[in-house]
Amino acid sequence: MAHLKGEVDPAEAGFDAARLARIDRAFGRHVEEGRLPGWLVAVARQEKVLYLSSGGRRDVANDLPVEFDTRWRLFSMTKPVTSVAAMMLYERGVFDLTDPISRWLPEFSNPRVYTHGSALAPVTVPATEPIRLWHLLSHTAGLAYGFAHAHPVDTLYRESGFPGTSHPHWDLAESVSRLAQLPLLHQPGSAWNYSMATDVLGRLIEVASGTSLGQYVTEQVLHPLGMYSTTFGVSGQDEEKLAKLYALTPKGPVPADDSFDRQxxxxxxxESGGAGLVSTAGDYHRFVQFLCRGGELDGARLLAPRTLKMMTSNHLPNRSDIAAFGSPLALSFEGYGFGLGFAVLQDPVAAHLASSVGEFGWGGGAGTDFWVDPAEELTVLFFTNQVPSMGHGRELRRLVYQALV
Known part of the structure; x- marks a missing residue:
């Protein structure tokens, strides 16, 4: 297990310790007032942890506190890990970003696109171009999520066995084969829509590498980075450390629906490339430092700096932000473009944030979040156990940057 601990005095790293303490007070108040079950924050600059704090409970009923070795469901913070795994194959010449995915997944050879009609009688047309690798990595493939409840295609996902991110009895191959039979939400490359694209990418990794997604990610990404506590699911004693999931109600946190908690x-x-990993703060801190260092950590180089720079650049056409180019669900993405696995801040003023141009990261469905600010050599991790996510990342950005003096 990668252990997380404070490594440098905040003042030496350019932070005001008294101002950083506002993080404790703010999130401690959320716990006291029933808006969060538990939380953990880690702030690092120039690779050294300068602030580490936690509060609340990982298990409210049994009064078990959040600890530094608590295991958290990453949900969509799995996506950057899978994207890194895919880009390692790209660097090895296995595929080009413009290659049609049907080369590895023939079930996507003739996709059809929804044009109008209801979920009971959808009208579709042939796709005008194939789904390509970069479409999967940038969420522009036309795929969807059943939980979105925003479009007839979302309804078709739910009715076809994809209420959330997976069906409990279908493996990745079966799931992707069934997914390919559903119509696309839009023509490939024509819009941004958050989706199961990274799960399809995970299946492509399996076919291209000749091994399971879990084995490939573990052997090629997680273990080389020293992330030995990051796995697709936990069992035995490790399960005792897993933070339970809670839903927010007027009376405070209550246990989330079993469909969430059993994940x-x-x-x-x-093995969901888009949402399946469980990790610790210490492990994910190592992944984030790998990103901050340009694709290398402790002598293990997984990606070239130029590849990572390409991944963390905005790939949306005409430098559009997510809000203008697609359907950002219930979230606000003004000022943020999207790269290959990461949201990328291109206009802090439009985003109403004090972050830096070039900040990149992503969050998870249980409220987890991370970002890397290359300009300030800064990384921030936030873990919590509440579904759906309440967007505490914006609040944390304000609290972090107001302490950077």
Whole structure:
């Protein structure tokens, strides 16, 4: 397990310790007032942890506190890990970003695109171009998520066995084969829509590498980075450290629906490249430092700096932000473009944030979040256990940057 601990005095790293303490007070107040079950924050600059704090409970009923070795469901913070795994294959010449995915996944050879009609009687047309690798990595493939409840295609996902991110009894191959039979939300490359694209990418990794997604990610990404506590699901004693999931109600946090809480418990049939990993703060800190260092950590180089720079650049046409180019669900993405696995801040003023141009990162469905600010050599991690996510990342950005003096 990668251990997380304070490594440098905040003042030496350019932070005001008294101002940093506002993070404790703000999130401690959220726990006291029933808006969060538990939380953990880690701030590092120039690779050294300068602020580390936690509060609340990972298990409210049993009064178990959040600890530094608590295991958290990453949900969509899995996506950057899978994207890195895919780009390692890109660097090895296995594929080009413009290659049609049907080369590895023939079930996507003739996709059709929704044009109008209801979920009961959808009208579709042939796709005008194939789904390409960069479409999967940038969420512009036309795929969707069943939980979105924003479009007839979302309804078709739910009715076809994809209420959230996976079906409990289908493996990745079966799931992607069934997914390919559903219509696309839009023509490939014509809009941004958050989706199961990274799960399809995970299946492509399996076919291209000749091994399971879990084995490939573990052997090629996680273990080389020293992330030995990051797995697709946990069991045994590790399960005792897993933070339970809670939903917010007027009376405070209550246990989340079983369909959420059982995700991450035991070895899954469906290894979700988009949402399946469980990790610790210490492990994910190592992944984030790998990103901050340009693709290398402790002598293990997984990606070239130029590849990572390409991944963390905005790939949306005409430098559009997510809000203008697509459907950002219920989230606000003004000022943020999207790269290959990461949201990328291109206009802090439009985003109403004090962050730096070039900041990149992503969050997860249980409220987790991370970002890397290359301009300030800054990384921030936030973990919590509440579904759906309440968007505490914006609040944390304000609290972090007001302490950077």
């Amino acid at each position: 991450g418990r035991g070895r899954p049939v469906f």
